[in-house]
Amino acid sequence: MxxxxxxxxxxxxxxxLATWYFFFKIFRKSLHATPFPEERRKRLFRNTLLAVVGWMMVVSGLSLSGVLSDFSALPPRFTIVLLVPLITVILVVRTETVKVILQHTDPAAIVVLQSFRIAVEVLLWLLFVQNLAPVQMTFEGRNLDVLSGLTALPVAWLASRKQLSSFWLAAWNLACLGLLINIVATALLSMPTPLRVFMNEPSSVIVTRFPVVWLPALLVPMAYGLQFLSLRQVLAGKKRGAPLGA
Structure with missing residues (x-):
């Protein structure tokens, strides 16, 4: 075991690590295509990288110290892992800088990166098999988020060939967000708190332990962050009257 x-x-x-590596590859390529001065491009890349690495280190330290596994406080300290990236992503995605970068980003690249969710679902299932995660957090239970990863591949292919309308890309993103909200809510309602709904054991405390804590701290934000970016790209394209992928 x-x-x-x-x-x-x-x-x-x-x-x-692999998911964020490919994110930064896409980010660097998009930055190089923008009209930003070279110094600004370098600064944006460097600051983003430092922010992600810094957050990774903070979360890892909190997890290893046992702080995140303490559910005696209300709200649980674990909520910081969810709220900090959520607030950050919402604020960043709305900026004019991101708007310009998205104008020089391939829509298919944003979509295909969502395929990392396939691997995540396999790993969650393995935790269940090892009696470390509850069944409702897997595709054998209430978690259908694997569909987001599986459909990302054909959706990205259609987007790359400009055979997917803005409407359907937006609909796909919203559906995937719904699946993500479902599993996050399921995990929260499986934790040993007064709000617990799913009483079967084990609880979902495994997501507070290193390195599984990177799932809620870095991979979940990646999932909804990519969807927010894709949706903003779709909306910006509709305002310009540009076809998807143009």
């Missing part, structure tokens, strides 16, 4: 969990935990670390 310990060996199995070791591989699963390494899987979460690998998926997190």
């Amino acid at each position: 310990k060996t199995s969990y070791l591989f699963t935990s390494l899987g979460f670390a690998a998926v997190t």
